[in-house]
Amino acid sequence: MSSILPNKPVRGSGSGVPIMALFDILGRKWNMRMLWSLRQGALSFRSLQAECGGVSPSVMNARLKQLQAAQLVLLGEGGYELTAMGRDLMDRLDPLREWSAQWSAILEE
Amino acid sequence: MSSILPNKPVRGSGSGVPIMALFDILGRKWNMRMLWSLRQGALSFRSLQAECGGVSPSVMNARLKQLQAAQLVLLGEGGYELTAMGRDLMDRLDPLREWSAQWSAILEE
């Protein structure tokens, strides 16, 4: 597993620009949804898997390793949970909820 | 190409929750980066391709169709450009730049 971190060459990039590294992580299937699900609180491997519509455990595990390496997620007592940084990231993604509601409304017309 | 829109069953979801549809789009490789690149202004197919490190034109085209269907991007006089909604989305993603800088700093330690 290639650990994807800022200031290191990134999938399809090589620039090492931090936000590109972030896009590289968020641009992988399930990562956003996993983080989003963990906002509510810690979840076990299997619960998180269920939250994500039954993703393959192999993919789940790869993602969890990646998110742990990126220090966005950690495995605590009650299961997998967001780190402080992970929570901060999700907080900043929160405006997207409002946006997506408007988006949905417009696309429905 | 399965057009992915809010309130329609979404890849791996089925809930039709708007933000999940958004995650589905942003969770595909290159989409975030393409939108991010277009913030600066319109780009031709080939320029955009270059901005994304030479993505396959086939993938580029599929993404552009998807983003157009989602009304985030349109093909205007000067090339591909963000719609108003696309610009709004990118504006809301802007806090991520600051976050990713901090993230980068912490991970470097």
Added chain:
DNA sequence: CAATATCGCTATCAAAATAGTAGCAACCAG
């Protein structure tokens, strides 16, 4: 007119990522 260059884009095939299913070892409850 012909040569050249760019445009958006398709077609083809290889490589990589993801999905689907089965199952293991460790733990705890009864």
Added chain:
DNA sequence: CTGGTTGCTACTATTTTGATAGCGATATTG
């Protein structure tokens, strides 16, 4: 021991992405 969880690995199938070549259309230059 039985049965239930847990996190996770192994394996194969399918989908997605990557890499390259090249087409038809338009513009530009000589």
